[in-house]
Amino acid sequence: MRIFNFEELNLEKQTLMDSIINGSVFIYPTDTIYGIGCNAELSSAVKKVRQLKGRATNPFSVIAPSLEWINKNCVVTKEAHEWLEKLPGPYTLIFKLKNTHCIAKEVNPSLNTLGIRIPNHWIRKIVAEADVPVVTTSVNKANEDYMTSLEDLDGSIKTGIDFVLYEGKKEGKPSKIVDLTDEVKVIER
16 A cells, blocks of 8 residues: 655656556545545446445445536536535535446445535545546445544555555544435535
């Protein structure tokens, strides 16, 4: 497992983006907490994240590469447009999918909805340049505390990831969930 800070990321940016596109599983910072993810289009990579987290069926969210990607692949209502205008930000917006082939079926086994983030953080630019949706879920085993620093990283997760984009301790809280599939529902965590 390699650890990159922001400066090192910039020096090896193309190599890391190629790794993401090709299915590496990695840890990265966001505007809220650290996430673990991979290219959400690749079943084998998503299965690996599920295995590392011990999370068999609960849906994962993705960091979308762009607003255009969201509009192309999701049902975006008038109310949803109002929430999209708040991005980037600390929100996970849940949409009905209109294109179920935009992600691997393992991201959300029900394949009719998808949680989407565009964080207010430099990681969104990496995802946009890679031009693939990236799984985003907290770095922890199911029902355990999430990672705030490398010292908190579970050993079994550590052995299964390819690299970490690290920027020190994060004391944030998980994103606010907004369900836009029907009537707007805001879920605090």
